[in-house]
Amino acid sequence: MAESENQFRTLWAEAKNYFTLNVDYAKFTLAEKLTVFLTAASVCAVAFVLIAIMMFFVSMALVRWIAEATGMVGAYFIMTGFYIILLALVIILRKPLIINPISKFVTKLFFK
Numbered sequence: 001m002a003e004s005e006n007q008f009r010t011l012w013a014e015a016k017n018y019f020t021l022n023v024d025y026a027k028f029t030l031a032e033k034l035t036v037f038l039t040a041a042s043v044c045a046v047a048f049v050l051i052a053i054m055m056f057f058v059s060m061a062l063v064r065w066i067a068e069a070t071g072m073v074g075a076y077f078i079m080t081g082f083y084i085i086l087l088a089l090v091i092i093l094r095k096p097l098i099i100n101p102i103s104k105f106v107t108k109l110f111f112k
Contacts, residue, residue, distance in 0.1 A: 033109050
């Protein structure tokens with residue numbers, strides 16, 4: 001009887017140890033995946049800001065260049081029209097350009 005009680009205690013201790021190790025593994029895996037996700041989000045945010053600044057200066061240069069032929073007001077309207085068309089394209093193509101890549105990244109990150 002004492003031997004079976006000892007085996008039960010050993011089994012219980014092993015089960016607790018196994019559960020603790022699995023919880024620790026899950027925590028480490030979550031921390032790793034969260035780090036990768038936040039790093040990617042940070043890189044995207046920095047890239048977005050830098051691209052926005054770059055587009056501002058390129059737009060101003062294009063406005064000055066177009067203004068030689070159409071005047072300043074016409075150049076600003078042309079650039080505004082360009083950005084409206086660009087916005088419409090992004091909205092129309094949001095699924096293949098934005099949603100699908102993000103969902104593939106998150107799915108690959110958390111399920112592989």
